[in-house]
Amino acid sequence: MKALLIARRELSGYLRTLSGYVVIAVILALNGLFFNAYALGGASKRSAEVLSQFFYYSSGFTIVASVFISMRLLAEERQTGTLPLLYSSPLRDRDIVLGKFLAGLAFLSLYVLCTLYMPVLVLVNGKVSFGHVAAGYLGLLLLGSASLAVGTFGSALARNQLLAAITSAVMLVALILCWLLARITEQPLSDVFSAMSLWNQHFPPFQSGLIHVRDVVYYLVVTYVALFAATRVLEARRWR
Amino acid sequence: MIQVEGLTKYYGEHAAIRDLAFTIGQGEVIGFLGLNGAGKSTTLKVLGCVLLPTAGRVVIDGHDVVSNAHEVRQRIGYLPDVPPLYEEMTVGEYLAYVARLRGVTARDTTARVGEAEEKTGLREVDGELISTLSHGYRQRVGVAQALVHKPALLILDEPTSGLDPRQIVEMRDVIRGLKGTHTVLVSSHILPEISQTCDRLLIIHKGTLVAQGTEEELGRKMGGGGSIEVEVRGDRARALEVLKPFGAVDVDRAADGVVSLTLRASPDERPRVAQAVVGAGLELLRLDQGAGQLESIFLRLTHGQEVRA
Structure with missing residues (x-):
């Protein structure tokens, strides 16, 4: 499958250049600092509460990591002039987008995997339900996947990586802030905005160890729609 | 194809x-x-x-x-x-x-x-x-x-x-x-x-x-292309007279008895040009193929104009 070929090359690109490691290292350090200062700090808490706070902070850092990881996906190809290679090869545009996204997701998973030491620290000093950890990590991956897909769309739209990061960040912030719109609008609009919000309604259940099908479906739908839009952008670019 | x-x-x-x-x-x-x-x-x-x-x-x-x-x-x-x-x-x-x-x-x-x-x-x-x-x-x-x-x-x-x-x-x-x-x-x-x-x-x-x-x-x-560059020692008027029958002639330089000319003719004419020059008593210093045929065709087709990038 051609998408896997593209994914493999892209992933090796991440692993061979310093920028990918720098992104992971910086975000991991910040995540660790927040974990230490806020999740572990303050009054004594139950392990489940510490874990819930860990997922709370990690969700934010996962979104930030997604923006930085996805910004290069398609914008870099455009910037360095390698897009004609993909365009002139017997590939579908969806293969290009899917391959890029999968590589980004694999690299993001590497980051998420690196955060595992924090729940392990909780386990050492307390009692942790593995179900809670698994649900939280599933949530992080789904949230990461949706954010990364939005980032891929931003990367397809933008001329360079910086613009890609800005575009993606704006779109993600808009999605997150939907819950504010839900507060100031009336039904049924408020329900729509609430359901659209990237974090407010859909992530907290994962944070406390609960998996709801509607939340899983929400993140998968966002991923699909954003990747579909990115594919459309690539197709449209052939006209220009 | x-x-x-x-x-x-x-x-x-x-x-x-x-x-x-x-x-x-x-x-x-x-x-x-x-x-x-x-x-x-x-x-x-x-x-x-x-x-x-x-x-x-x-x-x-x-x-x-x-x-x-x-x-x-x-x-x-x-x-x-x-x-x-x-x-x-x-x-x-x-x-x-x-x-x-x-x-x-x-x-x-x-x-x-x-x-x-x-x-x-x-x-x-x-x-x-x-x-x-x-x-x-x-x-x-x-x-x-x-x-x-x-x-x-x-x-x-x-x-x-x-x-x-x-x-x-x-x-x-x-x-x-x-x-x-x-x-x-x-x-x-x-x-x-x-x-x-x-x-x-x-x-x-x-x-x-x-x-x-x-x-x-x-x-x-395009009615033929190419040119021949000729350099002779001798009278300028004589050189022009000898080369005219082969095609249009431009004098590029004439100083100290040396005349440099460009002859609008096929480079295949070079042996006959050489014979004519020597036969007319002029000293032939240089005889060379001018700008290529393709170049002259290309320049004529594009009128030597730059187009915007």
């Missing part, structure tokens, strides 16, 4: 190419000639399935580039004006990746990469990172990626751009070596490169095709 009819591409309000029509047969090496901004790259992008045309029809090996692009892409190898290279890969890895992308099986990949490296003289840099290569080698890698999957049609956009004279000669040899196994469409604004490597020429100016044919055919159509 290629049929193009009424091909038009607009960028906003600006027409980059207008109503192009030409055909290219199997195994031909075609030179696509034009000034910067004439529409060469746009045409090649459409043929390379990178851009969709605004109007017109392009059929490659029986498949339409718009309705059947996937089939077309399996038959072409395209080198854009900027070689599409991944800096962090080695030459071998990169070519293997492109081969797989273009449908070469995992089992055949190593052999195909080896062949492409052989044809383009890249054997010795197989394990080197692309980011460390010189411009000449990068350009070769660009050509190698276009032919690694043995496509029926090779589309090369300015393969010699930015190369030094020695690298140009080497690249010319590479393109010549492709003759027979591939149909090749190569664009350039460097005339000797085109005249020495191609069977036939397409000359494009301001987005329209102004002439096509072999160099000889174009020369005939």
Whole structure:
């Protein structure tokens, strides 16, 4: 499958250049600092509460990591002039987008995997339900996947990586802030905005160890729609 | 191999190419000639399935580039004006990746990469990172990626751009070596490169095709081309009188009894010009072929004007 070929090359690109490691290292350090200062700090808490706070902070850092990881996906190809290679090869545009996204997701998973030491620290000093950890990590991956897909769309739209990061960040912030719109609008609009919000309604259940099908479906739908839009952008670019 | 009819591409309000029509047969090496901004790259992008045309029809090996692009892409190898290279890969890895992308099986990949490296003289840099290569080698890698999957049609956009004279000669040899196994469409604004490597020429100016044919055919159509540069010692009036019968004469310089002239005549006339000059009692100091026939045709067709890029 051609998408896997593209994914493999892209992933090796991440692993061979310093920028990918720098992104992971910086975000991991910040995540660790927040974990230490806020999740572990303050009054004594139950392990489940510490874990819930860990997922709370990690969700934010996962979104930030997604923006930085996805910004290069398609914008870099455009910037360095390698897009004609993909365009002139017997590939579908969806293969290009899917391959890029999968590589980004694999690299993001590497980051998420690196955060595992924090729940392990909780386990050492307390009692942790593995179900809670698994649900939280599933949530992080789904949230990461949706954010990364939005980032891929931003990367397809933008001329360079910086613009890609800005575009993606704006779109993600808009999605997150939907819950504010839900507060100031009336039904049924408020329900729509609430359901659209990237974090407010859909992530907290994962944070406390609960998996709801509607939340899983929400993140998968966002991923699909954003990747579909990115594919459309690539197709449209052939006209220009 | 290629049929193009009424091909038009607009960028906003600006027409980059207008109503192009030409055909290219199997195994031909075609030179696509034009000034910067004439529409060469746009045409090649459409043929390379990178851009969709605004109007017109392009059929490659029986498949339409718009309705059947996937089939077309399996038959072409395209080198854009900027070689599409991944800096962090080695030459071998990169070519293997492109081969797989273009449908070469995992089992055949190593052999195909080896062949492409052989044809383009890249054997010795197989394990080197692309980011460390010189411009000449990068350009070769660009050509190698276009032919690694043995496509029926090779589309090369300015393969010699930015190369030094020695690298140009080497690249010319590479393109010549492709003759027979591939149909090749190569664009350039460097005339000797085109005249020495191609069977036939397409000359494009301001987005329209102004002439096509072999160099000889174009020369005939344009009423002959070429010039002879002559330098003699003797009387200027006498020199003009002797050379007039061969064609129009321009005096470039006349000083200290030495006259330099440009004679508008075919370079084939050189032996007779030499005889006439010597027979008239003038001392012949230099007799040389002037600007090439192709160059003079090209300049006439494009009126020596620069077009906007």
